[in-house]
Amino acid sequence: MRVSIVGAGIAGLSLAWALRKRGVEVSLFDAGRIPNPVSSSFDEHRITRHSYGRLPGYGALMPQAFATYDQLWTDIGASHYLPTNMVFVSREETDWSASAAELDRVNVPHRLVSPAEVALRLPMLHADGVTAAFEAGGAGMLFASRIVSDLARWVAEHGVSLHPHTRVEDIDATKGSLTAAGTRHDADLVVVAAGAWLPELLSETAGRMVPSRQLLLYLEPPADLAKAWSEAPILVDSGSGHGAYILPPRGGTRLKIGDHIFTSRGKGSDDRIATAADIAPVMASAASIFARFEDYKVLEHKVCYYTVTDDEGLVVEPIGRAGWVLSACSGHGFKLGPLIASGLAEVITGARPASSFPDWAAGRKPAE
Ligand SMILES: Cc1cc2nc3c(=O)[nH]c(=O)nc-3n(C[C@H](O)[C@H](O)[C@H](O)COP(=O)(O)OP(=O)(O)OC[C@H]3O[C@@H](n4cnc5c(N)ncnc54)[C@H](O)[C@@H]3O)c2cc1C
Structure with a gap:
């Protein structure tokens, strides 16, 4: 069986990995280099965790998602994962009971943290206005660009035919073929894993899968806070007008802050040059969260794209008789990418309905 994959982010690369392990002949196309530095999957880190709150279906899948990453570490010969706790700091009334119940179901420890403990343990945050905090285990950092780089190496070494710098212009999902640079490539099946570019290639997905331009700030903390930051957990700080996530500088990465509020603007093929309009809201969030924010040095403004659906669900659906869309959407496409791609490889090879x-x-649906 021959499968063509469009897009070499975490979705396309992990599908290539999972299909090759099942003996499928795979061709992987990307408009940029493989991996592509402007893809959503190419960043220093992405968060993984067990609690999902209002998306319990994904909470139920997380033990399998962690297990799939364990298989990936074995294959690529390295673990690009750092377990850390995660502390959710709230500056408004918050009910943690759904998250607590979800974590109890998978035996992951958690506890409430008082505002006084937040002030003592996290001196880098503004303590004013903190109403409560919740600490969960079972979380950590996936070092994303290292993962996609090693996956690209693995698939190249295991016979996947790579087509970097090859923009796919057209898909024929009834025949499993695609056209790139005027040349038609035939296969038994074509899978489109084009991330935020998807609506530009398959216009029928526009409106349902909305690219969302987001800004990440990389920062250097002041010297006297460097030790506290180097020991910090992953933080989520939410209040009126912001829902920021903060990754501490650990495992050779830099301190990063982003805001989970979707902008729902832009498109995959736009440039990645940060404008004042991109930067201002995240700077404002950072200033309201970090004490002495004026003492931090801004190292980089990085523009990145989410692809967002109304319910934040991943979209993995057949198109035509010989095609699939594999869209690792929203803020959980990286942690779930290898699991979902492995499941699709089972479907493609007839091992799963x-x-x-x-x-x-x-x-x-609950995990099968
Ligand atoms: C700011 C931000 C924070 C996030 N945080 C998290 C997090 O903490 N945890 C988490 O799990 N997820 C997180 N995500 C989501 C996650 O990063 C994405 O869901 C995931 O990386 C998407 O992977 P992908 O393979 O679908 O797309 P991409 O990685 O974007 O890859 C798509 C590839 O398709 C190629 N392509 C597109 N069109 C064509 C074409 N016509 N021809 C050839 N190639 C084409 C592109 O060049 C690109 O390389 C975050 C995303 C963002 C933006």
């Missing part, structure tokens, strides 16, 4: 797969991949 196709009919229930889109609901499972969208987190609409």
